[in-house]
Amino acid sequence: MAVLGENRYGKAESRVVRIVRDTPRHEIVDLNVSSSLRGDFDAAHVSGDQAAVLPTDTQKNTAFAYAKLHGVSSPEDYALALASRLLEAAPAAAAAEVRVEQYAWDRLGQHAFARRGGDVRTCEVTVSRSGASVVSGLKDLVVLKSTGSEFKGFLVDEFTTLAETDDRILATSLVARWRHDTTDVDWNASFDDVREVLLSTFATTYSRALQETLYLMGSAVVDTMPGIAEISFSAPNKHHFLVDFSGFEVDGLTNDGEVFIAADRPYGLIECTVLRDAPA
Incomplete structure (x- = not known):
C-alpha cells in the first residue's frame, strides 16, 4: 500500500526588485525569492482536497507585497518577515522556508545603476511554530x-x-x-x-x-x-x-x-x- 512521504510546495524564483524612492538618492534591492511550506497537506496529495493549501500564487504575491510593506533592509530580515507571514496564513503548515539571493548593483549616479558581476549574497530562513x-x-x-x-x-x-x-x-x-x-x-x-x-x-x-x-x-x-x-x-x-x-x-x-x-x-x-x- 502506498503511503505519502515528506512533501512541501511553494513558489520558486520570484524576481523581486525594490526601488526606494523616498530619498533624494534612490536605492535598489534586487532579489530572487523562493518560498515553500511543509506540514499537513496530505489531503491535497491523496484526495485532491485543496482546503488547507495556500496557493503558490499567493506566496508569490506576498513576496512582492512584503518588499513594500516590510521593506528590505537585508535579505535575512525580509525573509524572516515573509516566512512568518506565510506561516500565519497557512494554519496547516508546520514551517515556512524562504530562500533569497541578492544581486549587487553599483551606483552610476543619483538614480542610475550598473549590475555588478561576481558573488551573490544568499540566505535561507525557516520559521516554524x-x-x-x-x-x-x-x-x-x-x-x-x-x-x-x-x-x-x-x-x-x-x-x-x-x-x-x-x-x-x-x-x-x-x-x-x-x-x-x-x-x-x-x-x-x-x-x-x-x-x-x-x-x-x-x-x-x-x-x-x-x-x-x-x-x-x-x-x-x-x-x-x-x-x-x-x-x-x-x-x-x-x-x-x-x-x-x-x-x-x-x-x-x-x-x-x-x-x-x-x-x-x-x-x-x-x-x-x-x-x-x-x-x-
Whole structure:
C-alpha cells in the first residue's frame, strides 16, 4: 500500500526588485525569492482536497507585497518577515522556508545603476511554530592565488597521472553557507565581516590543498564571530594547466609558470563543514 512521504510546495524564483524612492538618492534591492511550506497537506496529495493549501500564487504575491510593506533592509530580515507571514496564513503548515539571493548593483549616479558581476549574497530562513533559523551565505565568489599553493604527497595507484607540485595556481568558485545561533543579528554587518574574513584568510595563508584552505577559512569565521555556529563550503577546484610550448618552433619561447589554460570540466569538488566547539 502506498503511503505519502515528506512533501512541501511553494513558489520558486520570484524576481523581486525594490526601488526606494523616498530619498533624494534612490536605492535598489534586487532579489530572487523562493518560498515553500511543509506540514499537513496530505489531503491535497491523496484526495485532491485543496482546503488547507495556500496557493503558490499567493506566496508569490506576498513576496512582492512584503518588499513594500516590510521593506528590505537585508535579505535575512525580509525573509524572516515573509516566512512568518506565510506561516500565519497557512494554519496547516508546520514551517515556512524562504530562500533569497541578492544581486549587487553599483551606483552610476543619483538614480542610475550598473549590475555588478561576481558573488551573490544568499540566505535561507525557516520559521516554524517553535522558532526560526537563519543560514546566510554567498555563491559564485571566484578567487585565485597565483602562488603559495602546493599539492603533493597524495595517494598514487596505477591510474594516477597527476604530477606533484610545489607551486601551483589555486582557484575556486566558492559557495559558503553559515548558520547563526540567534536571530538578533545586524545581518548586513555580519555578512560583510564574514566575507572579509573569508577573503583575507584565502589571500594570506599558505595552502597545501584546497581542503586545508577551506578549513582555515571556516576556522577563522567560527573563531572570530561567536554568533555563527557553523559554516559549510562547496568549492570546485578551477584547474589551471601550464601550456606546453615545447612543440612550438620559436626560439627562446619558454613558459616559466606564466601562461595557463583554464579548464572548466571535469573538476575536483571539495566540500566541508567547520563547526564551533560547544563549551566544555
